[in-house]
Amino acid sequence: MKDVLESILRGIGTGSVYALLGLGFVIIYKATRVISFAQPAFMLAGAVLVTYLVKPLGFFVALVVAALVTGALALGVERLAVRPMIGRPVFTVAIITLGIDIAVRVVVNALIGLDVRHVGDPWGLDTWKLPGGILIEQRHVAMVVTTAVLIAGLFLFFRYTRTGLAMRAASYDQEAALAQGVSVGAVFALSWALAGALAAVAGTFAAVGGSVSESLWLVALTALPVIILGGLDSLPGAVVGGLVVGVVQEVTATYQGDFPWLGGNFSVVTPYVVMLLILLVRPYGLFGTREVERV
């Protein structure tokens, strides 16, 4: 029982990082109908920036600065490489984002240098003991709290600000929004910047308690099944999907030793298995909007 609870708690922790990553993908998707394969590179860029900034600025300021800088970087990339592609097939744009990923990742890898780097977070691997002897890692609590705060912020932003309203309008119907005076270009830019910033935060928290190395970008790929199983255009879906994937992964990791026929480290592929199972039942994910097709 203790094992199950502890692995669920860990799963919620890592799942909230997946949720942040998923949110970035979904925000871009809602605005532009594109899956941005550049998110892994932005995630890595954010984490690497924090490793450089944490000495002079301290963890929290460094995190904010890195998120802003990565957001600006994403904004620049959107202006340069993605904006000219408006109205082009979405897969062409997706491949462009992949080119961006390759280019940005080479630069970031050069910044990592020869040694493993660290984000210098205040939690490390410390734990709290809950009643019943259950251990909970402080970093996982921090991840959940950060994610909750960011989600609340996003919710308020989309619900109560003019810009948020504009973004919702643009995602609902670009032309109608344009006709109402919404600058769809600004919406695109803002959604890339938001997604970049979220990726930076997610990357940093993925490295909390661990380290930053070239392989960190692989974490971002887990966000793909997350957004699909939550529903591509659903922000709550990304959050729920992230948590589900996180928990399933950790619970599988705990018990995979009892099922040797699954092969080594089966937990790594569980996100995809869960995704396939859910999609067979619900083809638009848990919360995705069912497309209404007219001929």
Place this chain on the structure above:
Amino acid sequence: MRNRPLLRTSYGQEVALLDTTSKRVAVGGLLVVAFALPWLVQDEMLQLLGVACVTAVGAIGLNIVTGLAGQVSLGHAFFLAIGAYTAAALAGDPEGRTIGFGITEVLIWLPAAGLAAAVAGVLVAPLATRLRGLYLAIVTLGLVFIGAHVINEWSELTGGPGVGRQPPAPSLLGYDLNTTDAFLTRDQKLYLLMLVLLVLAALTARNLARSRVGRAFTAIRDRDIAAGVIGVNLARYKTVAFGVSSFYAGCAGALLYVGAGYFDPTSFNLLLSVQYIAMILIGGAGTVSGAVLGAFLITLLPRLTREVPSFLPFISNSPVESPNAYQLETVLYGVLIIVFLIFEPRGLFGIWIRLRNYWKAWPFSY
């Protein structure tokens, strides 16, 4: 009467494969050059061109399901893997460390590899009838990850990651293609084999596209509901599309690593799938020649970008400094793809169309 472009006097002309004299001449010339290449360029280059030919077969396959039928599949690496391992197992050494049945006849293991992959494609197709667009893309991507887990674990078949196994050693009707002999070197033979396969694959794909099936595919791509309404059986044609596409992928996978003489289960990853998508987009989705051009470009591009730094003497070639030549070469690969798609979204095929139109009216191009 000489053929004029766009002047058709019969239905036969309209649907002909090569409808103008200039096309016939150009294709004929290209084929002559392609078949003469083994005696013109070095083995090293031939090996690369052979890989490009096989890659082109795979790209044509993806083009059928994605370019023609509009079902974006990121699972191509999965089908390539099935083909590669079916062929390697059939042709493998029965005494070896990995599963092998010792059937080296290429006419047996190549179609078998294609069929095995096609069966997998047909099994996957029901997903496509249920999902669309990006959902389908990411779900097929899931196949790649789950498939990678299986082949990494099944080391009796694959040799295991980092160890790998040998690809099939081809022999054609008893003639050994895998060794150098008095007439031809190994690379020359393999290149010719791969070129012939490419020509066959391209012809078949072109014919498929002009057939009833091809038209059904296009209808599905353009508007699947409309296609359904006019009587195209969506489930059936999507299944056919996945089956044919996977057959191509299986054949390509079987031959892809023959030149290199070794392959590793970790090769069949997301990146490989995405490269194939990039090929058909860069080539120009929906056309066979586009897929072939794209495959050649993506295969040869790293070779080209490796040459670039030597023209820029101020770039350091010491890997500890940044920026250095190796970083530049990798960045260039990414940037070229971006620049290319921004400036020519219709792909290489689009450039070709514009070139043709330019020279058609030359020197009065305005």
Place this chain on the structure above:
Amino acid sequence: MKRLGAITLAAVLAIGGLTACRGGDSDNGDTSSSGGPKVDVGITKEPCPKSEHKDRGCIYLGIISDLTVGPFKALAVPITEAQKAFWKRVNTQGGIGGYDVDAETYVRDNKYNPQTHNEVYQEIKGKVLALAQSLGSPTTAAILGDMKANNVLAAPAAWTSAYAFEDNILESGANYCIESMNAVDYANETFKPKTVMAVHLAGDYGDDAAAGTKIAAEKLGLKFIDVKTDSGTDKQAGAVTAIVTQKPDLVIVTAGPADVAAIVGGAAQRGFTGKFIGTSPTWNPGLLQSPAAPALKALYLQSSPWKTFSTDSPGHKAMRDALGSSITPNDGYTSGWVWSYPLLAALKKAQADGDLTRAGLLKAAKSLTKVDYEGMLPDGAGNYAGGADGIFRQTLIYNPAAQTSPTDIPLVKDYFTGPTAKDYKLDKPCYEKL
């Protein structure tokens, strides 16, 4: 519309540039001249491009390494740098029989992908005598067949036990398999474990080390548990859980540095108190700043095939001098330097035999019974004539987490051969026995 003309031109030029004509294979066919050694591929009478010795010819060596986006970039870059410095030093010391050695012109990036590796190898194969470095085992496996067919010799940048069976590979130091046998033997004496667990990446790197662990555990009568993991800090949950629930007394871990920090840190935090020994190259000095540092200090030791960067030996000193003071100490440099000695010995021997052709070099390499590592490896290392029985079997144990400065890493046990490794008959690559 001028752009289109330009595109046509560019395309034609690009194609022309790529397809150098057939028949140009033997661009350096100048065989033995005026009593010099016999030569064929990869040696020119013209001086090396950057050489100061205009009167000497040039021996070209290729380097294929993981320089930008691959997983071993952090090791590969210093390895490559050290090797360039090594061959420069050879040149300032007089070169090899009237030739300078160039290891800078044909350096290529393999991105740790077997196909890319083969592609760049094919590209430079006709221009180099041998490979000063071929990084990675799956990548090297992709070119091994061709190397055998063309008598190409290579220094590897990997320690897999399969190389003991390859004449074309000049490996140095104890392989992964022997190293982990020694690690288990050492732990058996020191900690008296009852259960041994191997946590490892897949592939001949991880599997090789795990097989060594298994062989040693079986010989010592210890219980052995095999746990496979994947690369990436978020993928270690399974390994950590396996360690915490099965509570082995000793864990031999073979993975990347960031993975090791996640495994050791995660296990310690959940109350694990057994010992870890990481096989090389799992350690990275950056781990001392990681949150796992206390756990590493308490539980972690590192086995190593040779001594660290700051060791006091003639070879180490020559390396530090050659690299200059501007670099940060890193054992990638040490490895690159050590791996170069056998190739140097082979070149010298071939030159002495008057046959610097590829076949001659290969023959010279095969006949080496010892290599002078200038004190970096003990006597007896580099017995290539002995085949798989002649492999080097000594390993060291370090306690890298207890270091006070990057140049002072406490040595726990100097070069030793454990009883398992001493008697072990290597009859096929270890990873096949897992």
